[in-house]
Amino acid sequence: MTTDVVTDRAPAGTSAAPGRARRRRRWLTQVGWRHVVGVLAVVFSLFPIVFVVSAAFNPLGTLSSTNLAPTNGLSFANFTELFDRTAFGSWFLNSMMIALTASAASVFLSALAAYAFSRMRFRGRRVGLLSLLLIQMFPQFLAIVAIFMIFTTVSEYWPPIGFNSAGGLMLVYLGGALGVNTWLMKGFFDTLPKELDESATMDGASHAQVFFRIILPLAAPILAVAGLLSFITTINEFLIANVFLTDTGSKTLAVGMYGLLEGAERNSNFGIFAAGTLLTAIPTVLVFQFLQRYIVSGLTSGAVKG
Structure with a gap:
């Protein structure tokens, strides 16, 4: 006499997805936000430096024409005039x-x-x-x-x-x-x-x-x-x-x-x-x-x- 045993098993791979999601959320709450803060701090610190460097090599030499990335080419005219x-x-x-x-x-x-x-x-x-x-x-x-x-x-x-x-x-x-x-x-x-x-x-x-x-x-x-x-x-x-x-x-x-x-x-x-x-x-x-x-x-x- 045989007995058929019915077991409810989840398909392979379905249990790993919630685990990865939990690990991802844990990483974001414990470590990930620190990376975000660090990147923002670096961007905040580099912004004035990049702006000044761009203005120094801007051939027009005015505040109104200065951008983060020089659009009129690079020139040493400002250093000469200085x-x-x-x-x-x-x-x-x-x-x-x-x-x-x-x-x-x-x-x-x-x-x-x-x-x-x-x-x-x-x-x-x-x-x-x-x-x-x-x-x-x-x-x-x-x-x-x-x-x-x-x-x-x-x-x-x-x-x-x-x-x-x-x-x-x-x-x-x-x-x-x-x-x-x-x-x-x-x-x-x-x-x-x-x-x-x-x-x-x-x-x-x-x-x-x-x-x-x-x-x-x-x-x-x-x-x-x-x-x-x-x-x-x-x-x-x-x-x-x-x-x-x-x-x-x-x-x-x-x-x-x-x-x-x-x-x-x-x-x-x-x-x-x-x-x-x-x-x-x-x-x-x-x-x-x-x-x-x-x-x-x-x-x-x-x-x-x-």
Whole structure:
């Protein structure tokens, strides 16, 4: 006697489709949306860069004729007009000199102050650290009126560090960068073993010898990071430089480039402005690429201790 057993079986392959759909939905909800956000962030970041590059090589050189993709061919006419019609070369040299000198001086003075706060114990140490922390909470341009009045008097008695001088502008930049650089370097110096100082002192080394021969070589990452941040901040600064520098020959890149977009010439000079913007970005990119290997280690080590 045989019994027929009837079983309800789904056709082959029908059970895999719901599984794939569930996996796809799970991927979209857990991982896929991150890719979407990343792509949008990249597009948002690249849009102004592509627009400026297109405007720089647009032969018409106007804002109204600029598109994301050049439609009139590529031309270097904007770069030629930039050097022929403006003092871009002088602006570039002024900015590089001021940025490099102010950054180097800021890093050196900040390193000296950070070493004193990190390794020495003296009266007023805690008050000094708290004062630096409090001062750097306020933007420097809040004191622009007071600084302007001070340098008005300085210009009368000592013009080399007054208005329209690179020395006076660098002094202002130094005052704004010392606080944050000192705190950043002090945190890094705290991570260095004090036994190195003690062993060098036992061998007869002075504080200056310990600082220059032991601390500074070990602190190369944080020095590079502080120098990079100071350089980028200085070369891109506009407000204070616009107040201090009024002569055409003494202007920096930010001040000179701003003058190209003033008044009714904004539309006609946009191509020249875009060309100058591309050339202005070259020093910052080169400095960033040269010091890139120090950025991660310097920033993370300087943020461990305070």
